Amino acid sequence: MCGVIGMVCRRHNKDMGVIASRLLRSLEYRGYDSTGVACQDDQGRIFLRKDVGAPSALVKTLGIEDLEGRIICGQVRWATFGAVTRENSQPHEVRCKTHIYGAHNGNVTNTVEVKDFLVRRGHTVVSDNDGEMLVHAIEHHFALELGRHESARQADPLTRRECMRAAILEASRFLEGSYAAVIVDPATGWSWGIKSGSSLYAGVGAYEGNEFVLVSSDLTAVLNFTKNLIQLYEDEFVEYNDSEFAVFSLREHKVRTRQTGAVKVYAAGERIEAPVTRSKLRVEDTGLRKPFEYYMHQEIYASVDGTYKLSGLFEGGTPFNKELLRVACGAGIDGLHEAAARIASAQEFKESxxxxxxxxxxxxxxxxxxxxxxxxxxxxQDVFRKEFIAREFVSKHAPVLLDLAEELKSPDMKYRNMLAAKLLDAAAGRAEAAKFLKHAEDFTGAVLGAWRERARIYTISCGTSFHASKTASLFFNEIAGIDIIPLLPGNFRGQYAKSLRTGDVLVGISQSGETKDLIDIFNDVERLGLGIRKIAVVNNENSTLGQEKSDFYLPIMCGPEISVPATKSYMSQVMLFYHLAIMAAEKRDLPGARARRDSAARIPALIAETLRTTEEKIDKLAELLFLRPSMHILATRISSVAEEGALKIRETVLNHTQGIEASEFKHGPNTILGINS
Incomplete structure (x- = not known):
């Protein structure tokens, strides 16, 4: 997977190494084979530190924490092209034709051809890493563009920026695959963040009064330093220094405004108006809270609140919020949700x-x-309890409203601020629940319409989301009598992509909303022009799948997924599809649907009770099993749950674990049983 960071500060920063270390550690879940950073000071000196190993260890042993400077470019690596060696670690500093440095995450799939092209043109390539090929390719075209100008103009910052833009565009035509990259021109200190099929986020802010622009593969890494985000879509790149930035189109692409449905086509190289918006995600939501010692443990318990909020959406709001609005209704609450949106969406926090x-x-x-x-x-009293805040602040505006209540608090205003925030949140939550229910109705309507017309309904997803989709298929079959085909992206391409027809429904499920395989499939289906409905189920509502590629999306509302193994997002995905299957059954007037809906409200409490009553037993079972090098989890009918359990064990314990349909166990897997299984 890998991950990149890039940052430019206005002034020399003695804490630049500390900042780089925090950013790299926050990306460790994306790669821990190798770690590296290039740090440039205000004298133009570049200090390159990189080696094999995880950032949690190397930021100390390589002395990254002690670096000072103004510019950083860093990377954590999960090896794909090239072995796990120092030479293949990133960033790469190159000087063959001119001097630049940079790093990437993702895959350049024509690396062999690119390397051959570069070597034949005089480049010294020292690794097999596709990241080096990308940096050299941009260097190559940057030098060609500079060569079109007289020597005196080649040092002009504006000329160099124009040449680098042209070089990035030219290199992108040659490079195949999906990637994000950070490129730095050390002569000017300007940097470029490129988003070409892999996630990249950008933000502007100040660190102890020192202004900066920051890019990273991970949103929470950016939010640790600023909540002011630069709007950056797929196939775009951002040019930035310490406080200025501009966004350009990497290649011709379309951007659809969800609010109006308008589609804007941008030509390659065209400048794009990119507003700065305030994130609605709180940094506090991404931290490790007491009494938990591990993120995954915390995330498991967070599934209680996530499923509670999601269940509340299907009922028009949580019980408390509906009661609060009922009480407030007599005092007049017309326009409150508009006020919440206006306050939370103001361009400047001071305005909010x-x-x-x-x-x-x-x-x-x-x-x-x-x-x-x-x-x-x-x-x-309740409004100040952390448990209450986590459970009952439900709207998308809640993070901003809570920040405002915190910012404006004083001894005599503390309660007033929290009450104001909760009232605005409840009103906004009611409006969001109405919108959610409309999209849930649209979802079940699309599924029922396809089923009645004998069209096909596909869910496409990867990893944990795929296991949730297989459970969804079971729900729709057994509760609503509707068949849904759950597929991995590769299986969809191999088995169904060439036999799609008008009336089919495509459901993409992705926690991040940035899964490249799904985005590619949605793009391919759109190009077919068959009018196939495209629906996304995402956690990140500002994602590419949610905002750009789908006809509409349904959120799973579980908050940011922090631990590497997905936990609460799986529970929320399963909960969402359970409710959707019940809705479809109600539309078909099937017996038992209403009883299922009534009992579904008990699920969050049952999850909480299960966690509370089984903790000791789980500890004992874990002690018994964690050193076993091979395990098999068997299931009947719900093999998706066994597969998800096996995935969680593989991701955390790093041993061989297989989840399988019980009847298949005798067809091969049982032959490897031994004293270690």
Missing amino acids: MKEFAAFRDSQIFEKLREAVNQALPAFK
Whole structure:
């Protein structure tokens, strides 16, 4: 998978190595074969530190933590092209035709051809790594573009930026595959972040008054330093220094505005207006909280709140939020959700603070406060409990509203701020629940329509999401009597891609919403022009699948997935499809559907009870099994659960574990049983 970082600060930063170390460690889940960073100081000196090993260890042993400077470019590697060696680790600094350095994540699939092209043109290639080929390819075209100008102009920063843009465009025509990259021109200090099929996020901010622009493969890495994000879509690249940036089209591509449905086509090299927006994800939501010692343990318990919120969406809101709005209704809540959207979406945080304070100090708020205090006296204490905040702040605007309440707090305003935030959140949550239910209706309508017309319904996904989709197929079959075909991307291409027809429905399931295999399939299906419905199920609502590639999406609402093995997202995906299958059964007037809906509300509490009552037994079982080098998990009918359990063991214990349909166990797997199984 790999991951890249890039950052440019306005002034020399003594903590640049500390910042680089934090960023690299936050990407460790993306790669731990090799770690590296190039740090450039304000004198133009470049300090390259890279080697084989995980960032958690190497940031100390390589002295990365001690670096000072103004510019960093770094990478963590999960080896694909080239062995795990220092030479194949990144970043790569090259000087064959001109001087640049950079790093990438992803795969350049024509690496052999690119390497041959470069060697024949005089480049000294020292590794087998596709990242080096990418950096050399851009260097090659950068030198050609500079050569079109007289020597005096070649040092001009504006000329160099124009030449680098042209070089990136030319190299992208030659490089095949999916990747994101960071490229630095050390002569000017300008950098470029390229998003070509792999995730890349960009943000602007200040570190102790020192302005910066930051790019990273991981959103939470950016959010650890700023919440102000630069809008960057697939097939675009961002040119940046410490405080300025511009976004350009990497190749001709379309961007669809979901709000209006309008499609804008950008030509290669065209400048794109890219607004800075404030993230609605809180950094606090990505941290390790007490009493947990491991992210995965924390994420397992978070599935209780995630499924609770998701279940609430199908009922128009959680029980508490519906009661709060009922109490507030007498005081008049018209326009509250518009106010929440206006406050949370303001371009400047100061503007949001002003709007929030105006609402908190308004007469309508006083009426609401009196009504809530009288009807819900326990709320004054509940609203400050972390468990309550995690469970009952439900809207997309909740992170911003909580930040505002925190920012504006004072001893006499603390409760007023939290009440204002909760009222706005509840009103916004009700509007979002209505939108969610409409999309759930659209989903079941599309599925039922395809089923009645004898068209086919496919779910396409990878890893944990694939296991959830296989469970979804079971739900729809047994609850709604509808057949759904769950597939991995490669199997879809091999078995069905050439036999699609009008009326088919395609459901892409991805926690990140950035799974490249799914994006490619959605692009291919769109080009067929058959009018096939494309629906996304995502956790990251601002993702490529959610915002650009699907007709509409359904969110799983579980919060950021922090641990490497997906946990709470799996539970929320399964919960979502269970409810959708019930909705489809209700539309068909099938017996038992209403009873299932009523009992579904108990699922979050049952998950909590299971976790509470089995912790000791799980510890004992783990002690018994964790050193076993080979395990087999058997299941009947719900083999997807066995497969997901096996995946979790492989990801955490790193041993051989196989989940399998029980009847298949005797057809081969049983032959390898031994004292170690």
